[in-house]
Amino acid sequence: MRPIMGALVATAAIAFLPATALAEDGESVLEFKLPSKATAEQLIKLGYDLGDGLDQSQPGQVKATIVVTPEEKAQLEAMGYPAVATIQTPADVDALRAERQATIDAEAAAKAALDGAAGAKTRKAAVGTVRAQHADYWEDAGGRWISIEGTTTEASVTNPCPVVNNRAQCAYTGPALVASWYGADGQQVGTGTLQAYLDTDVTPVAPYLYHTGKFRLGDASTIGTPMPTTVKIASATGDVATMAVSKWVGNGAPEYAQGFKQDFNTHYVDPQEGYARITALADEFPNIATVQALPNKTAGYQRKAQTIVGMSTAYTGQLTPLPAAADQAKAVVVTSKAWGHEGGNGIGIRLVNPGAADEPLVVGVSNNRMIRVNLATDSAGAITTTAKDVVDAINGNAQAAELVTASLYRTSTGTGVVTPGTATSLLSDWLKAPASYPRGPQTVKMLRIGKHQDGTKTGVFIYCQEHAREWGTPLVCLETAERLVRNYGTDPETTQLIDNLDIFIVPTINADGAAYSMYDNNTQRRNMVNYCASNPTGNNDPFARNSWGVDLNRNFTVGSFFDGFQGAGNVCTGDTFAGPSELSEPETRNEAYVQTTYPNIKFAMNVHSSGGYFMWPPGAYKPTTRETLPYPPYGTLNYFDQTAAAVLDRIYNYRHTAVLPSQTGPVVDVLYSAAGNSADEAYYSHGIVGYDFEIGASKVLPNGQSQSTGFQPCYGAVGTGGGTGTCNANLVNEGHDEGMEFANGNYALLAEALAYENDTAAPKVDAVTGSDRAVTFKSDEAASIYYTLDGSTPTTASTEWKPNRPREKPDPVVVPVGAALKWIAVDFKGNVSAVQTKAFTTTPGDVGGTVPATLALTLDGTPSFGPFVPGVEKDYATQTKANVISTAGDATLSVSDPGHLTNGAFTLPEPLRVSLSKTTWTAPVANDKVDIGFNQLIKSTDPLRTGTYSKTLTFTLSTTQP
Ligand SMILES: [Zn+2]
Known part of the structure; x- marks a missing residue:
């Protein structure tokens, strides 16, 4: 206890009692209301333990944080200073210590499991509880990074948990997961604790999604050193999962060909500038581009x-x-x-x-x-x-x-x-756009680009600025459009895209809101319609005019607020106001019009800002159960991942922006639930793949820290300012660069659409056998794989090979002894493979099952003697192995006459000699290894001709009792 400094001190108003000394751990930290700073100073003199600061933010009083025993609290209150808030009690401290120790123990246990996996296992593993689902490596301005994700089936969270600001404040109570990563030599190069990701938007209990962690492996000076090859994720309960590390971005996506024309934006545009630009493009390139007025005029830039x-x-x-x-x-x-x-x-x-x-x-x-x-x-x-x-x-x-x-x-x-x-x-409408800017309902315009605009080609719909304040998004649409039309006929890739696709681009969906954001209220997200006018509780006054409007990306019909989904509201001033009914707004009806009128559209990209995301359905779930809109088939999700790999790699090409693995995937798994959003409408109502970009990935600085970009970063250099004022030096050219890099992303998306248009080949899928007849499938393209184990012919109604949870990898299929695994694969285009089969034979004596007659011989690679040195006598030797499988009663291995190695017309004088470690079997045998030795004598006078000497030998496995 601190010393008691003061004797009894009297003031005019109140007698101060000295603090009494007591044992330390009975103390609480409370906030007291004092009349003045002088009172606080007197209390300190008396020995009271006041914290470092006084809160003087409210006039006429001072709030002091004081460490008190129950007796001291009573003394202070007797003096007329009430305790107004409890910061911490002794019980809080005990809980905090226990929580700390539990975390330390859990992490130590997980580390012990890892060590056990690296060497001898020292404890019984909880086998099969941990799954590794992502291990991704990349390099950027901040250095080298790895992102790791895994799950544990033993996850649990506190229940009940407090709900604060509509968020469930649950704590994860399952085992800790620790990740370690290893180099090609098997040496551990780093380790870190993964954090449990709970979806706190779901109340009253936040469900566990997965564990994740992003780790910096080194600063930019370490770029070029090898990436880790393997990751292990260990649970405190003993299980360990392993997976290979993938390179996330920087895999060498195509660069533009020489002479490619790009970089057409010079400043943020208002909607009329955007529409004027696409109109001018259609005028300039009438052979490949047309401009179209969408049928529903907006409610209007008007008040x-x-x-x-x-x-x-x-x-x-x-x-x-x-x-x-x-x-x-x-x-x-x-x-x-x-x-x-x-x-x-x-x-x-x-x-x-x-x-x-x-x-x-x-x-x-x-x-x-x-x-x-x-x-x-x-x-x-x-x-x-x-x-x-x-x-x-x-x-x-x-x-x-x-x-x-x-x-x-x-x-x-x-x-x-x-x-x-x-x-x-x-009276005034208080609108500030220049008088030249049109008032009243606006016409939303769309550019259609394609050599064949007759509906026969795969359609791609790219639309920007549903949300008004996202000023960078129309630049993505406009840059994409200009690159396409201006490179047609000169750039081979662009020419292919325009000859074989039907591309629809709307630079600004939300014309009214965008104008309002540009000229009146820069943070405007929604359109301008005032649904508060009919609201009896008001908010229909000009003080409220910046809080009116419908969130267009919440006004659609699938998984909507009106269907009871999470992530939108019915308050006319709410930032995610869903509107009075589904598709109440002309802007959203325009989108639905495009998707209905052009059934050849197969892909859509809804460009938003900010944060750096690439997402797809499902995008909504029910609030308490987290029941999502149905996940697409696993093969389709794989197709999205395959597209993401191409798109993100090409975004990376521009300035090494990495859209993070944790921000790539279904909206509900990487962001939140957005009831009634546009991409879900595309996918579930029209069968169109609805992608979303959030441009404006946080900028990674050389020190590894990140700088958020916001909705309106400075467009150009320092001093040019952004929508919100002075340019942040970390974000120089950010507005310009976002337009460039995400136009790159759109090019990759179009290239993927073209590959889809041209895809006529069925996927090729191999079944890879691990230990204990555990089979995983490996496909040459994204595919849904359906299989049977009962001998029946698989169809798309058969069991799909897929993971237990979103973002996981599927478990292997364990094929029972005697069963046949049969499968088909269907790619995203619908190409179906022939039925393939893999069987596992029984060993003799097992009950039941027939054994097809098998006599199989495989050789390991091509043996080589290395270089022969002329003029030096030496007996060169090399070897290989043969693998013998036989279901026959006996078997004999033989080799053809070796003869001599030859090099064109030249022959070595000495014969090739071959030896076999085993040549006969008297019973069936599986995977028996035979050593095959080769010897070649070269004498000091043997003439050798430049080149390669070789010989083909025939090995034969034969039987007399098949
Ligand atoms: Zn948005």
Whole structure:
């Protein structure tokens, strides 16, 4: 305990008691409310243990964190200083210590399991509980990295757990997983603890998804040193899983050919600039490009004109601060009947003090523009009119009601007596786009690129800026479009793409919101429609105008908010407002129109920002159960992974941006649930593969730290600024570069679509046998594999080879003795392989099962003597092995006459000699190894001709008792 410093000290107000000493561990950390800093200083003098800081953020009081025993707490409260919050109790500390020790023990146990795997096992392993699912390596500006994922079947989480801000604060209680990675020589080069990933969006209990960890292997100076080859993931309960490391990006995706034209953006664009650019492209390249107006005009870059009168301060368009309670009660919100640009702007209203006693409330309109409200007064000449009175009077006046609607402020009942205005207040839509920017409903335009726009070619739909504030996204669409049309006929790849695909590009889906974000409210995400206007609880005043609109990527019909899915809402000011009903918005109906009208569209890319993601369905789940929309077949998920490999590698080509493995996959597994999103609509309603980009991957700095890009990073150099102000030096050219690298990604996506268009070959799948007849399949392309073990012919209705959980790898198929494994494979195009079979023979004496007659001989590779040195006598030797499998009663191995090695017309003088370690068997045999020795004598006078001497020998395995 700290020494007691003070004797009893009296102040004018209160007697201070000295702190009493007690044992340490009975102390709590509490927050106390003190009247002043001086009080805190006196308490310190008395020996109280105040923390390092005082909270003086609220005027008239000081909050101090004080370490107290129960007695000290009572003393402080007796002095009049209440404890207002508990920071920590002794029980908290005990729990913290226990948690710490449990974590240490668990990690130590997992490490022990790893050591056991590396050498002799020292404890009984919980076999089969751990699975390794990802081990990915890459290099970027921050150095060398590995990302590792695995799962344990022994995972568990606390239940119940507190829910804070709609997030389930559960703790993972299963065994710890530790990963280690190894070089080609088998030496461990690093180790780290994996973190359990719980989906805390799911309440009341956050489910366990998997364990993951990203580890920096070295800074950029270590680039070029070898990547680890193997990863082991160990559980504290003893099981260990192993997997090979893959190179995630940097695998040598195609670079553009010499002379390829690119880099067409110079600045962030507003929607009209984007539409003008695609229109100009269609005009310039009419042989391959057409521009089309989508059928549903937007609700409009427009607002009703509004103002607020009756408050103590005039309303001049401000968004903050919100009026104080007294002003809320006096506020009269006035909204024009006409849109601002169609006559609402400039309507005037003034609440006038008549300056005389006993005046009545009177509303008059002059010039059909100016509304004058003469307020009522009492016998003393004081104004008596309330906000409610004004609202009723305006709405009850036919002339005024033709121009405007009056309403109370949000939930106010309008009981406050209004303050007259000193001047006329003019209604405004408060829109700030230049007058040249069109008001009212907008036409959304789409560019169609293709030599054959007749529906016969595979269609790809690339659309950008559903979310208004994502300024980089239209640049991705525009850069993609310009690269395509401007390289046609000169760049071979582009020419192939345009000759064989049908490409649809919309630079901005959300035209109204995008204009609003560009000119009015840069953080606007949604469109501009004000559904709060019909909301009785208000938010229909100009203070709220930046919180209106529908989240277009939540307004679709599949897995929607209206279907009970997670990740959208029905609050008109919510940032993920789903709208009043599915497809209520013209922008989303435009997307549905494209997907319905062009059934040849097979692939879609919904370009968003930010964070650096590449995702696909499913994208939504139910809130409490986490029941997702159905996962596509495993072969289709493999196809998505195959596409991702190509796309991410090509994004990487531009400036070594790595879209992370943990941010690549189904939306629900790597981001969150987005009820009613566009990609799910494409996939589940139209059979279109709906991909999503989130451009703007966090920029990795040389020190290994990451810099988030936000929605509007600076476009160009320092000093050019972004949507939010001054350019961050780490993000120089970020806006420009995101457009370039994700246009690369779109090129790879188109190349994959072309490969799909041209794919007529069935997948080739091998069954690879591990130990104990455990078979895994290896395919030359992404495929769904269906198999049987009962001898029946497999179909697509047979068992699919797939993992137990999302993102895992499938377990091997264990083939029972005597059974035949039969399988077919279907690629994403639908090409189906012939039925293949693998059987495992019984050994003689086993019960049941027939053995096909087998006499199999295989040789290991081609033996070589190495170089012969002329003029030096030497007997050269080499060897190989033969593998013998025989179901026969006996077997004999023989070799043809070796003769002499020859090199064209030249023959070695000395004969080739061959020896066999075993040549006869008197019973069936499996995988018996025979050593085959070869000898060749070269004498000092033997003439040798430059070149290779060789000889083909025939080995024969024969039987007399088949
Ligand atoms: Zn978005």
